[in-house]
Amino acid sequence: MSMTTRRKYRLNKKGKVALIFLVIMLIILTYFTWALVSNKKVEAVNSNLLKTNSTNYEKPSKELVDKSIPEKSDKTSEIALPNEEKVTSTIEESESKEAEMPMETGKIVYLTFDDGPHPIASKEILNLLDQYEAKATFFMLEPNMKRNKEVVKNMKEKGHTLGVHGVTHDVSKVYKSPENFVNEMNHAIDSIHEISGIDTHLVRAPYGSKPYITSKFKEASDNDNFILWDWNVDSRDWQLTNGDFVENTITQVNQLVGKEPIVILLHEKETTSAHLEELLQYLTSNGFKMREIHESMIPVQFK
Ligand SMILES: [Zn+2]
Numbered sequence: 338m339s340m341t342t343r344r345k346y347r348l349n350k351k352g353k354v355a356l357i358f359l360v361i362m363l364i365i366l367t368y369f370t371w372a373l374v375s376n377k378k379v380e381a382v383n384s385n386l387l388k389t390n391s392t393n394y395e396k397p398s399k400e401l402v403d404k405s406i407p408e409k410s411d412k413t414s415e416i417a418l419p420n421e422e423k424v425t426s427t428i429e430e431s432e433s434k435e436a437e438m439p440m441e442t443g444k445i446v447y448l449t450f451d452d453g454p455h456p457i458a459s460k461e462i463l464n465l466l467d468q469y470e471a472k473a474t475f476f477m478l479e480p481n482m483k484r485n486k487e488v489v490k491n492m493k494e495k496g497h498t499l500g501v502h503g504v505t506h507d508v509s510k511v512y513k514s515p516e517n518f519v520n521e522m523n524h525a526i527d528s529i530h531e532i533s534g535i536d537t538h539l540v541r542a543p544y545g546s547k548p549y550i551t552s553k554f555k556e557a558s559d560n561d562n563f564i565l566w567d568w569n570v571d572s573r574d575w576q577l578t579n580g581d582f583v584e585n586t587i588t589q590v591n592q593l594v595g596k597e598p599i600v601i602l603l604h605e606k607e608t609t610s611a612h613l614e615e616l617l618q619y620l621t622s623n624g625f626k627m628r629e630i631h632e633s634m635i636p637v638q639f640k
Contacts, residue, residue: 459485
């Protein structure tokens with residue numbers, strides 16, 4: 338009996354050990370299971386937080402997750418938001434700078450006024466050019482310069498460019514021979530010098546260089562170092578006197594953006610000065626600068 342009880346006791350002891358071992362194993366297993374489940378919950382919570390933050394979709398390492406998640410997400414949102422603001426503000430800045438860039442460099446037009454000076458129109462034109470901080474070039478006729486010397490002086494003082502357009506503006510006279518052409522231009526050049534002290538070589542042939550300036554005319558012109566300037570925008574202000582020349586000019590100017598220089602033909606006429614402000618307003622608000630021609634520039638000439 339005693340043997341059996343002892344054996345039983347021994348067995349019971351072994352069984353107890355096994356039981357204890359089993360319980361310990363169960364506890365360990367439960368602990369690991371719990372740890373695993375809670376870890377996954379943490380991960381899930383964390384990834385949700387990150388998704389709502391929408392700043393960083395990169396899965397954080399477990400080390401980062403174990404170290405207080407809310408703090409981490411707070412930090413990322415704190416850091417991310419100012420960064421985002423900074424990024425967007427720099428994008429806005431660079432966009433506005435890009436938008437300003439063409440205003441500063443690219444879009445330049447050269448306003449040229451022929452046939453003046455005119456006792457009324459010239460003053461109005463000069464005042465408008467001042468108002469819009471615009472510079473222009475005037476190709477003038479000798480008789481008109483002699484009648485309006487103060488205007489010529491005023492043009493010089495205001496920083497505009499002075500050039501010549503001849504004496505008669507009569508095709509049968511100015512283009513009678515190369516000598517006639519050169520003589521008319523030189524008379525006008527001398528007048529500008531007498532009135533303003535300026536020595537100019539800038540010449541606009543009446544009605545443009547085509548078809549009148551043939552090779553013989555060109556040769557004579559070159560001998561006297563004339564710089565012939567035609568135009569690539571014909572406002573037709575002499576014809577569209579009701580102000581329609583403004584729209585006509587704007588259409589052509591926009592077709593030439595990127596193919597500068599843009600040289601606009603206008604005239605010192607009252608019907609032009611009456612509507613000139615519309616053109617200056619459009620050009621200014623669309624980022625064009627209005628500059629005067631310089632003798633160092635490559636002239637625009639009809640081909
Ligand atoms: Zn003319």
